[in-house]
Amino acid sequence: xxxxxxxxxxxxxxxxxxxxxxxxxxxxxxxxxxxxxxxxxxxxxxxxxxxxxxxxxxxxxxxxxxxxxxxxxxxxxxxxxxxxxxxxxxxxxxxxxxxxxxxxxxxxxxxxxxxxxxxxxxxxxxxxxxxxxxxxxxxxxxxxxxxxxxxxxxxxxxxxxxxxxxxxxxxxxxxxxxxxxxxxxxxxxxxxxxxxxxxxxxxxxxxxxxxxxxxxxxxxxxxxxxxxxxxxxxxxxxxxxxxxxxxxxxxxxxxxxxxxxxxxxxxxxxxxxx
DNA sequence: ACCACTACCTGAAGGC
DNA sequence: TGCCTTCAGGTAGTGG
Numbered sequence: 001x002x003x004x005x006x007x008x009x010x011x012x013x014x015x016x017x018x019x020x021x022x023x024x025x026x027x028x029x030x031x032x033x034x035x036x037x038x039x040x041x042x043x044x045x046x047x048x049x050x051x052x053x054x055x056x057x058x059x060x061x062x063x064x065x066x067x068x069x070x071x072x073x074x075x076x077x078x079x080x081x082x083x084x085x086x087x088x089x090x091x092x093x094x095x096x097x098x099x100x101x102x103x104x105x106x107x108x109x110x111x112x113x114x115x116x117x118x119x120x121x122x123x124x125x126x127x128x129x130x131x132x133x134x135x136x137x138x139x140x141x142x143x144x145x146x147x148x149x150x151x152x153x154x155x156x157x158x159x160x161x162x163x164x165x166x167x168x169x170x171x172x173x174x175x176x177x178x179x180x181x182x183x184x185x186x187x188x189x190x191x192x193x194x195x196x197x198x199x200x201x202x203x204x205x206x207x208x209x210x211x212x213x214x215x216x217x218x219x220x221x222x223x224x225x226x227x228x229x230x231x232x233x234x235x236x237x238x239x240x241x242x243x244x245x246x247x248x249x250x251x252x253x254x255x256x257x258x259x260x261x262x263x264x265x266x267x268x269x270x271x272x273x274x
Numbered sequence: 275a276c277c278a279c280t281a282c283c284t285g286a287a288g289g290c
Numbered sequence: 291t292g293c294c295t296t297c298a299g300g301t302a303g304t305g306g
Contacts, residue, residue, distance in 0.1 A: 002299055002300090003299055003300090005299095006299070035282075035283090035300090035301090035302095059299090059300075073300085073301095074299085074300090075283095075299090075300060075301090076283090076298065076299060076300055077283090077284080077285095077298085077299085093284085111283080111284050111285070112282085112283045112284050112285085112298090112300095113282085113283060113284080114282070114283070114300060114301080115300095152276095153276090153277095154276075154277080155276080155277060155278090159277080159278090162300095164300090164301075171299055171300070172298090172299060172300085173299055174299085217299090218299070219299090220298070220299060221285090221286075221298070221299090222285095222298090222299085223299065262277090262278080262279095263278070263279060263280085264298095264300095265297085265298090
């Protein structure tokens with residue numbers, strides 16, 4: 001997916017469009033399900049509600065309205081784009097349309113339909129949010145904390161970074177990139193990563209996520225900013241999808257290796273990462 | 275309890 | 291050109 005920087009970028013784009021404080025006019029569900037059913041309650045309960053607040057939690061967009069929470073997850077291929085009430089043409093895989101009284105329209109497109117669009121209660125813990133771990137850009141995410149949560153773990157450090165119950169927002173791309181930047185090999189048993197390395201990992205993860213947000217995220221294929229433009233951070237990848245290429249740090253030809261870890265293709269430089 | 279692996283779905287790219 | 295296989299920003303669920 002869309003990892004933290006992409007979702008954060010969508011949030012910032014929507015905030016800049018002035019979605020907060022707008023009143024929802026209609027919710028158009030153009031099919032019956034994404035990863036989970038698109039329930040009729042969305043159509044019944046949302047019109048008339050004002051969006052009071054919009055935040056990102058992990059890789060979820062959380063719209064807070066007067067009486068509800070509205071959760072949006074982009075899955076692997078989801079994107080929100082702007083339209084206006086004048087638009088009546090839809091594209092393939094446009095599954096949800098949120099219309100506002102101002103005339104603004106938001107359209108959710110998701111070819112693979114791994115995304116989620118659901119109502120949640122303000123009062124009760126939500127099934128999607130309740131097991132989420134540390135926000136990497138918050139102060140709760142620091143070297144000592146990462147050191148603690150990795151101690152008993154025998155799985156590779158990359159799995160911990162991607163495990164949303166431990167650290168949220170870091171997905172397959174940024175895990176490889178952060179491990180490279182910190183000089184830590186993705187296959188290292190998490191429990192054997194040193195304090196000093198945790199220090200470096202925390203710093204690099206933060207740095208890379210921030211830079212990626214500033215670049216509008218990474219577009220591999222489907223992800224788009226809300227204005228339809230691609231992100232730009234894919235141009236800054238040091239290792240992701242660069243198997244066999246020269247390492248940007250040590251310069252040696254044919255250095256970047258890849259291997260499946262935690263079910264996902266993983267990239268690293270065996271010379272720069274230990 | 276932990277960890278690796280599968281399934282969910284569509285479309286693009288590569289091999290033949 | 292076309293058919294077949296593989297792979298892709300995620301993650302809940304499973305089975306060892």
